[in-house]
Structures are given as C-alpha cells and as structure tokens.
Amino acid sequence: MDELLQQFLLEGRDLVADAHAALVALGRDARDRPALDRLFRATHTLKGSVALFDMAPAERLLHVAEARLEGARKGDGALDEAMLDLLMQAIDQTDRWIDAMEGAASLDADATGLSDRLIALIAGDGETGEADLPLPVSPPVAADQDWIAALRSRAELAMVDPGRARTAFRYTPDPDCFFRGEDPLSMVENVPQLLGIAILPAGDAWPDLAACEPFRCMAAIEGLSAADEAQVRAAFRLAPDQIAVAPFNPSPAASDSAPYATELAATLRVEAVRLDRLADQSGELAVAIRALQPIAARLRVIDPLLAAELRAAEDEIARVAGRLQRSVAQVRLVSLEPVLRRLPRLAREAAAMVDKAIRFTIEGETAQVDKQLADQLFEPLLHLVRNAVDHGLEPAGQRVASGKPAEGRIGLAVRQDGGHISIVLTDDGRGIDPQAMRAAAVAKGLMSGEAAAALSDAEALHIVFLPGFSTAESATMLSGRGVGMDAVRAAVERLAGTITIQSDVGRGTRITLRLPANAITTPLLVVAAGDRQLGVRLDQIVETARIDASAVQPVGQAHACILRDRTVPVLDLAALLGLEPTSGALARLVVTDAGPCRTALRVAAFGERFDAVVRESTGLLAAMPAVAGTAMMSDGSVLLVLDLPELVA
C-alpha cells in the first residue's frame, strides 16, 4: 500500500478517535471549551488529510462541520444535542470512508449523496448552505503542525520552560537576504520575551564547509517566546512571507517539574511486528540465561570459587534481563482507546439495523494494556456489544411499556487494578432468565434435566457460553443465533482472561471480562508423559498432587480419585496423547479447572517451573488439537505447551 495512504489511515483514525472523545465530552457538557477546540482541530486536520486523496465528499462534509464548529467557537449558535448528533454522524461517516479507502482505495458510489444529505442537515434549515458558511479563518493547522511537532523535539529548545512559552515561530530567511543588508539574527533578537532559538540548516543538513557560500543564508531559525502571537508577528513584519507563527501549547500531559526534553520527545510509530520480535527476544534471553545454572552446578565440583563467581554473574545478567523485559513490556503498553472508540459507531450501526435507538457510553478507555491484548480484544468486544444490542435490548415500544427510556443504554467501563484490567459491559435490557436458560439447555440436549437443575442461577447464566447455544427465538443478521458467545469465551481465555455474566431479569445484563494487562511471558510447569516433556500453563493448574496409584479407582470406562473430599475424574496424559499409559505406585496429578469440571491429569513426572514466551502454534502444529503453542527451553529445545481446556473437554 502507498505509504502516504498508510500514514493517512493511521492518522485519520487517530483524528476520528480524537473527535469522538471531544464529542463525548461535549455530550456531557456542551460548554466544554477545550473539548470544542479539540473537536475543531481534529475536524480541521481531518479535512486537510482527506484532501490529499480522492475523497471530495468527505472534504466537503468536514468543511461544513468545521465551519459550524468555528461558529460555535465564536459564540454564535451553541451546539445542541441534535447538532452534536449530526457532527457525530459526520465523523462516523468519515470513519467509514477511511475504512473504504483502506479496503477499496476509493469511496462508494453513494458517498456524494450521503455527504450532501449530512451537509444539508448540519448547515441547517434544509439548505445545502455550504457556500453561505464562512470559510474557517484559522491558519492551516495541518501544515503548522509539522514544524511545531519538529520544534517540540529540538534539543536546542530543550532548556526552555514549556510553561512560559506561548508562541512558536519558524523563520526561513530568503537565501539572498544578506546581499540586501539584512541580518535575520538581529530581527530574531528583537522578538519580545524570547525564550530560546534553534538555528538550523534550512535544508536537511548543514553543507560541507567547502561547499558553503559565505554570503548566502543557509539557515532557518525556530524559536519560542513568552509573548503572544501578535507581538511575535509584529517583530517579523518586514519578512511576513518568510515567517510562520503559531500559538504554542505545552503537551497536555506535561508536568511543570518534568524536564522539557522528555516531555516533548515526540512519539515514534514503530511497526508492531518489530516490537513483537523485541518482546520475544527479550523473553528468550531470560530463558537462555538459565542455561548457565547447570554449568555453574557442574563447575562447583571442580572449582567452587569460580562457580560462585559464575553464579554471581548469572544473577546480575538475569537481573538486567528482567529489567529489559519489563521495559519492553512497558513499551508494548498501548491505550485501549483506539480499540474502544470504534465500538460506539458500530453499536449505533448495529442498532439501526434492528431499528433500535441506543445511547452508548464509555469510561476509562485510556487504560493501558499489552498491545497483543488490545489487538485481540476488539472482535470479542464487538460481538458482546452486538449481542447486547440485538438480544439484550428490547424494542423501543416494549421498553416504554415497561417504564424504561425508549433509548437503550449500553455502557462499557474499563478499570485497571494492578496487573489486571476489567472490562464491564452493561445494558439495561431484558436481562437473562436463568430458568429459561436451564430449560433451553435441556431442550437442546446440551445437558440433562438433573444437571441443569443442579446449576445455581449464577451458573445457569453461563450456559450461554456453551457451543451452539442461543436463547433468541429468531436468528438475525446481526448476531446470529447466539453463535459466537462460545467463541468470545475462547478468545478471552486465550488471552488468559475470564468472562462472567450477571443479570437481573427485566433490568439488564452485566458482562465482566477480567484480563491480565501484561501477557508477554507465561509461567509454565514442565511435565512428562511417556518419554515426552510438555508444558502446562501454571495459571491453568489448581494444584499438583502425589497420591498412591491405588487411590485412582476405575469408574466405568474412566478413572477417578478423591481429592479434598471431591471426586475428580483422572485422565492419563500419555494415553490422551496416544502413548503408553503411565504406570507406577505413585500417581502424579496435575489438577485443573480448565475444562467443564475439575479434572486431574496423571503425568509421569513434574519438571521445572519457568516463565516463557508462548508462541501460538503455526503451520503443522496448529493442526494438532491439544497444542496451544510452543516455548523455548533453556537448552534451546522446543517445548510443546498443552491446550488444557481442549485436552480435557
């Protein structure tokens, strides 16, 4: 894909997310001035960006939206709820067009019509009013932003207190100005309240001295002043065509005490795959270091002192590797915002398809999680949201009849607690009736009547996660017949998370996802089955136990034992893998809740515990049912990591 387009897709979506955030803030408080400014800037910059592509309908629409916002900024015509809704539609539409540019590299045929319709509504009174609206008077922000962004990261300006700087300028003197007797530096010296300047090569770099012409100006000057824009502009009144001036805001996150340079360090976009590689390699380093341990142990026999030195060095390397791994984990932390910001639009679209109106709120979307998690959360969340729209919320008529607002409420709240995040999706719909769930599960032959009756109400709600289950009486285009709730659970479990449902019949449903915020390395236990070594995720193990083999009793075709007063089925890992069953007087058991009930796996031996980067299986391994992935052992060999939920299912 063309690099410019790629850049646009990234930045365009950032701007859409920015505009959404501002619209949500304005929805809470229509007089939120910073939010209005933020929305204006995002819209303006988006307009500039779409203008670079064949997206004329988007450009016209954003132009009208921008003009409306400019009006609101000047104080004529506040933005009422209806207008905010139209602006939301304009931004949503732009977002869809960005998707279209990614897919088909062009807008749909109906883009012009859509754009005209929204333009008429935003311009008001059914006129197409585009021409009547004043052009925004602000300077071209998009062009400004390039040099301001560069200026923020100038080392030369690193000593300037960002709290004092109010205006930034970039002065590019005419190369021949020295011949006219001008001294650009003395003009800069006259800038009021000058805080600092950077004298830079006007081109990419200073030329070699041998190539320098002493009387040709080859410099550009950037600077910061505590004076306002007009005062700075006045200082350059003799060179208006060579100067760019713009208000300077320290980055919003900047704290007064932090050094300027670090605050202004521009963000860097790095290909995700490179970060993944870095994370993998830092994880492998941690594992590779463990190869020193057995060497140190052998060395102790020959030379205890040298062995101690090696151990000390190993500890030090392990400590540094641990720090490296934590730093990499930090780098991989990304805000959930870009993932979550797309949901309201998709939820509104989903609601429109089934003729429902919704109000969607998001809280805590700036929580930071590992990139892998952010990447893989979107699909399951979208599915849950669509389910809530489709199955959770009642039609408007029914809602009003039961005393609820016609508009269905869906809320998404993200909370970070320590190393975990919880994502709570609530709706105020019809809720889930546990009795109906039990009956449906029995009717579909998913479980026996007794088993269903034995479930508590809370457990009965989780029937929805059984493969192929649905309570909807009719299938819809939107979410099908509940297909996918089992897939949602599988996706969450793949991310080492859990999903739970609570519901109040007639009042709504609450789905909670709890996930680890960092998930690069996974603690593993090595077990033996037959002559093979296999990895089991520690978080899937409830306990390990050693019991007398005679305590494992045959029960019909299967085996079971009593553990902590509970009867637990025992499966032989080697037999499951098609190997010779484990024998011996002692039964070593790995007890897990990963399956439908507590299960013990009999293994031949317990090995070491260690943290490893588990890679999802690819190629041939992906076809093996019981393998979740692979991890590298300290001796460089590859360990197969078992997929316990699948193995014991």
Added chain:
Amino acid sequence: MSVVVEEDRIILSGAATVEDAEPLLAALLEHPHHRIDIAGLARAHLAVVQLVLAAGRPVIGRPESPFLREIAFASPMRIKV
C-alpha cells in the same frame, strides 16, 4: 570584528558583520581541527553564526552578550570540548 587564528583555536572578537564570514570560512577550511573561541564576541551576524554551526566544532568561551551566550550559541556551547 577580527578573526584571529592561534595555535589550537580560531578567535572571534568584537562585532561580527556579514563581511567577516569570508575570512572565517577561510580560517575554518585551513584549520580543520581548531576550536572556535567566542569569549570576546560582542555581536554576530547570522552569516558568521551559521558558519560556526555548519563547522560543528567545539565552541569555547562565554561571550558577555546574554543574547549570544544564552540564546544564539546556547546549543553549540553545550558541546563539551
């Protein structure tokens, strides 16, 4: 202004005008490893400053003018010799 070449440095002093750019460039080309001493510099034209920056050499001395010391040469002066 004057451009004076000493054993290990090029000394700039007084008020540097656009005319001083030419002798400075010649001195810089002739003595590629000399540092630049600006302690006695009172004023400087951009033509001179841009050559000092393009040369990328260590700049030593603290000129009396606050503008030169803290603004124009703030960055090259931080390069330690």
